[in-house]
Amino acid sequence: MNCSISKATPTQKPLKIVILGGGIAGLSVYASLKKLNFEVQIYERSSSKRSSGMGFLLLENGLQTLKEIGLDHSFNNISKKLEHYVSFEHSNTLGVSTPLEGVYAVKRNDILDMLLEDVDPKDLNYDMCYDHLVFDEDGTARAVVMTDGTTIKADVFIAADGVYSKVRSDLFSNVLLEETDDHEIVCLMPKGFGTVPPGNDWVKYLDSTAGVNMGMFKLYNEELLWYLQFDKSKHGTPMEMEYGMVDFLKKFTEYLPDSFKDILLKSDPGKCFYWKTKRMDLLPRFHQNNVLLIGDAAHPLLTFTSQGVNSALRDALVLGDLFAEGGRDLEKIFTDFYLDRKDEIERYIKEGDERLEEFSSAKLQGLPLVC
Ligand SMILES: Cc1cc2nc3c(=O)[nH]c(=O)nc-3n(C[C@H](O)[C@H](O)[C@H](O)COP(=O)(O)OP(=O)(O)OC[C@H]3O[C@@H](n4cnc5c(N)ncnc54)[C@H](O)[C@@H]3O)c2cc1C
Incomplete structure (x- = not known):
């Protein structure tokens, strides 16, 4: 696998990054990467008017992560x-x-609106649904093709297309959801x-x-x-x-x-x-060459854990930090990303499974962290 892009020099063009999916993971990773002066574009399949989405419980670690990414500006106004x-x-x-x-307690649309405050409208493309990736002979993804036939070339592709991620099915065809x-x-x-x-x-x-x-x-x-x-x-x-x-x-x-x-x-x-x-077992890695999965696309979690939103935010924070340290060595950044995230995700998968087992065997007690 060769997906190193040598370190940027002052005259080098900024990395071009495509984010597939404009949910919580997609919008928060945009904020983390845009800060580093990369050229970032989000492609979201729904139209700008969102009608669905309810709400969830965000726990203290989720709020902490929002603060660390610097995206908590109006959190007090939209949460209880x-x-x-x-x-x-x-x-x-x-x-x-x-x-x-x-x-x-937070409404999903309110948190999305808060994250959208930091997105340059020119970088956000609605009604654009991912269809497939085009690969070079060495396995590096060269472009993404949307369902309307639009082809977009980029250096890095970040799949934040949720629990039913098509990118994940394309890269890891034998993984069972x-x-x-x-x-x-x-x-x-x-x-x-x-x-x-x-x-x-x-x-x-x-x-x-x-x-x-x-x-x-x-x-x-x-x-x-x-x-x-x-x-x-x-x-x-x-x-x-x-x-x-x-x-x-x-x-x-x-x-x-x-x-x-x-x-x-x-x-x-x-x-x-x-x-x-x-539910899904932990993937053996979250990337293939220059394509990385984040949020529910990388690790769907059972609602019992209340950690779906937090984990998506955490992915954005960790990835931003690794890009800030690692420059353009994608293989290292993405491998380090997996190593950083996998233990926590594995713990949430296990906790979710235990809660599910308790629920199915009528033993669920105490504080089910669910919404
Ligand atoms: C409509 C909706 C409502 C939700 N409501 C709740 C709720 O009430 N309570 C709760 O706990 N969790 C809810 N969730 C899930 C929760 O938001 C996620 O578990 C968590 O925030 C992780 O975020 P994510 O960005 O990884 O995934 P998601 O929030 O699922 O975002 C994925 C995004 O990718 C887009 N997308 C999917 N496929 C494609 C494609 N092929 N091309 C381009 N874009 C694509 C989707 O439209 C979506 O905007 C909801 C998710 C959605 C999509």
């Missing part, structure tokens, strides 16, 4: 710090409250909705025997985000119901206390996002 975790079970109607430290039995429905409802206003609490009901876990919290603008996590092997899917999501949500009311039931029944099923969680 959650103060308590209140869990309900069959036997308790009041709930058991535990103080929380460093847990922030497994569907798990942990399926989730996430829903964002307007301010004032629901009879259990959680305030600054993260409220959760868990029926581990039935494999049902419903949680909710409010965002900074008082919208309510709820999620219903269920064991698909016990409950099936909305697609199997005659009236789809409407019937499916009703089905869960038998397991839930009244206040939770009310939220399910009054929510607009059209606003519910159905999520099939995926």
